[in-house]
Amino acid sequence: MFCFQCEQTAGGKGCTKVGVCGKDASVAQKQDELTCALIELARAADGKSPGPEADKLMMEGLFATVTNVNFDPNRIQELIELVKTEKEKLGGAEDFPQDKLWDDDVNARSLRSTLLFGMRGMAAYAWHAHILGKEDKDIINWFYKGMKAIGEDHSTDEALNLLMEFGNVNLQCMALLDEANTSAFGHPVPTTVPMKVEKGPFIIITGHDLLDLKQLLEQTEGKGINIYTHGEMLPAHGYPELKKYPHLKGNFGTAWQNQQREFDGVPAPILFTTNCLMPPKASYADRVFTTGVVGYPQTQHISEGKNGIKDFSPVINKALELGGYPEDKIFTGINGGTEVMTGFARNAVLGVADKVIEAVKAGDIKHIFLVGGCDGARPGRNYYTEFVKKTPKDSVVLTLACGKYRFNDLDLGKIGGLPRIMDMGQCNDAYSAIVVATELAKAFNCSVNDLPLTLVLSWYEQKAVCILLTLLALNIKNIYLGPTLPAFLSQDVLNVLVEKFNITQISTPDEDLKKILG
Template identity: 65%
Template sequence: MFCFQCEQTVGSKACTKVGACGKSPQVSAAQDELTAALVDLARTVEGKNTDSSMDGLMMRGLFVTVTNVNFDNQDFKELVEEVRSQTSRLGGSATFPAAALWRGDPDIVSLRSTLLFGLRGMAAYAWHARALGHTDETVTGWLYKGLREIECEHSVTEWFDLLMEFGRVNLKCMELLNAANTGTFGHPAPAQVTTTIEPGPFVVMSGHDLLDLEELLEQTAGKGVNVYTHGEMLPAHAYPGLRKYPHLKGNFGTAWQNQQQEFAGAPGVFVFNTNCLMPPKASYADRVFTSAVVAYPGLKHLPESGGRTDYTPAIEKALELGGYKTRQEFTGINGGKTLTTGFGLEAVMGVAGAVIEAVKSGAVKHFLLVGGCDGAKPGRNYYTELVAKSPADTFILTLACGKYRFNDLDLGTVGGLPRLIDVGQCNDAYSAIRIALALADAFKCGVNELPLSLVLSWYEQKAVCILLTLLALGIRNIRLGPSLPAFISPNVLAVLVEQFGLKPIDTAEADLKAILG
């Protein structure tokens, strides 16, 4: 096998025997075969109209290849067959070899891979928006276009032009998802979320899909089963359409990579709906369920009926287990018992006047956007230290699951507002971008002239598409860690450094000194 698409890849080079995520060589090969089949389909439909079914197949085919989504070889075989069947029906054929994905000049492989991984991330966002009835022809069309470009010959300059075009389209996709989520569930409002688990049966939902959570809440209502979020589902507590359910109680555990320790011995049920699943330990595998695009050999996959997930098996298992007998007082990794979330675009704009005044008065001297994915690889304590050691006159904006490194810290307030502002999921990167643009507009300057520094952590492919969007917007001097992507060649990195000021993280102390002066 050969895989270097995530941050924890072996030796920061590539997984060649078994995936660090836990996927087998057989699944890795099947993912490559599926990608090649999607390239053939994309070429076949060029100049033709696609339908909703085919668009959904394209999104699903890209989404399931994102790290920690699907580990089931049989699922991939069926998807390959379905894609090949569509291609054949339209008069196309299987001509793109899977091995060609990782073959060729190292710089071209690097740029080709960057586009492919970005497409996988955007497909995940498009999938979530589509589930809520929101689609965009430009976004969907670019999934096909991007895959066609994968097999084309381009100069380095042309590849960079494509990546910037993709970044702009992904901004449109994130805007689409933001409209889908807020249009369905209302605009997020700040919410304090407990980490305490109440006595009685419970189901924990992990992932990103808010519609899945709503369906679970509807199906557990009145049945004596409490519901908790996990990982990237934490921001769900901020949406009025979800927090109205009284049995949505709080948040279980911390970031996704800690699940094998945190789930062991827990007398509850765990449901995964997107890319957060680790190979489950035998001690709790019987209480883990998958839904939507997620699958793992031996785990129970929840059935669908009428386009909705049927949570009956998970609910029955939760009732059977019974939950904890007494209240359990859990904490975040730093000992905090309460997490605050919900500072989306509307919420921040509602206090924009206070933020601007805090800057003008000198109470706030700098904004740090510390966001991105968490992961198991060493070096991520950097983000805890960066936030903990930041001076009291800085605002910390955050999003995605990397915030679990520090979101239970009590950082106090500045200018009457909490210093730590959780914008939401990685899916909410659009809000963070709009907040930065609004601040630039308020101070009549460009984003790069703001007292704002971006310090990002990456793990998987959604982080790739967000980074490309930031670069396409002309945002410079982004710090990235805990290690640089293995798929970025030295020559490509040199261009990113020269043109965009992209740089690897150093120590927390050194970076704070460089950022704050």
């Protein structure tokens, strides 16, 4: 096998025997086979959508290859067969050899991989919008254009142009997902979320799929079962149509990489709705349920039923069987806090934009930091905790995605009535941060790069890749990126991006703050 698509890849070069994520060579081979089948489908379709069934498979197939999503080779094989059937309906296409994916000129491989990984990330966003009934034909068509392009040879300039074009399309996709979520569940509002688990039966739900949470809340209503979010599901507490359920009680645990420790011994089932599944330990594997694109061998999978409704009875029955804790139990975040806040999405922040603008003009807010992205297990990620702790008291920290668990339970005080740490949501909600930055730039009649704003990002998997490409397509510069630079970027490609966009690898909080603040 060969895989270097995530930040934790072995030796910073690539996993060749077994994935650090836990996938074995058979799963890696099936994922490559599925990727090649999708390239062939795009070729057979001549780079544009041939119809709804193929479109669904294109999104689902790309999503299934994102890190920590699907570890089940049998389910991946099912997708491969469905994709091949769709390809044959179009008259077939020349096979794309698997070794072509990774064995090529180092720069060509780097550029091809960057586009592929970005498209995998965008497929996750498109899929979430799709299940909420929102689609954009331009976005769908770009999947075919992009996958067809991955199967072709391009000059460096052509490949870089494709990456920038993709970044703009991904912005459309993030806007589409924002519309899907807010039209279905309302605009998030600032909400304090406790980390206490009340006695009695409960279910932990993790991932990003808000529709799954909505259906679970509906099916557990009045049954004496409380629901607790985990990981990237935390921002669900800010949505009016979800927070109205009184049994959506709080948040359990921290970021995804801690789940094997945090889930061990918990008397409750865990429902995984999207990526960030780690191989379950034997001590709690019988309490793990997957749904949607997620898969793991020998765990129970909840499939979609008629009209898109899922039957979560097995999860509910397991919660009743296990019974939960006999007494209330208080948990804490990484820094000892017992509650966190969320819900500062674009509508909430722009609703107080006049206060922010006034505070900046008055000198009360001298700098805004966006410290966000994926969390992970690699040593050195405590950088983000220390960075936030050391930000000046006259600065604001916006955050999103699971990287916030490094510091979101800190109390840094307030400025002008606003908390200094404001959680804008999931990685899916990066669109909110872009809109806020754009609106602030308009208010100050300058470009985003001229704002007193610095992006300090942590990356782990492919959704972070597509967000980064969108930021670059918007010509946003001076981004601080860590904890390591992507292994799939060749030195030549990296040099181009550094020269053009001044991407800087993080060093130490003190050194970086000194450089940022002058």
